Amino acid sequence: MFIISLTYTAELAQIEQHLAAHRQFLDRYYQAGVFLFSGRKEPRTGGIIIAQAAGRDEVERIISEDPFRQAGIADYAITEFIPSKTAPDLSHYAGA
Template identity: 60%
Template sequence: MFIVALTYTAPLARIDGYLAAHRAFLAEQYARGLFLMSGRKEPRDGGIIIAHAASRAELDAVLRDDPFHHAGVASYEITEFVPTMTAEALAAFRAG
């Protein structure tokens, strides 16, 4: 499991120009089952994605397709973790 923390590297006016394409990218990853949760940070200086990827390499390859990455308007910090405890609704993601 991975936490992806995006930090905007451009003004919000420029970010907003890529937001629709970024959301379409997110929707594709949700459809694939790769992304489980996402949203903007408060204050609005970036976003968070919770991803369930098979490997860091797979996640890195997917994130390279993010329109924010292509436009160079965000940086990405990725933390891998092993979910040993979860809410019951997320039990399928617990590590054995």
């Protein structure tokens, strides 16, 4: 499992110009079963995506498709982790 942390490198007005395309990108990978959670950071300096992918290479390939990345308006930090404890409703992710 992966935590993808986006940090905006442009003004919010420029982020807003690419937001609809970014949401379509998110929708594509939710439908593919890769993205599990996502949302804005507070304060609004970027966002977080929780993903279940085969490996870091897959995550990097997916990120390369993000309109924010293509426009050069966000930096990305990828952290891989292995869930060892979860809420009961999420137990199927433990040890994934």
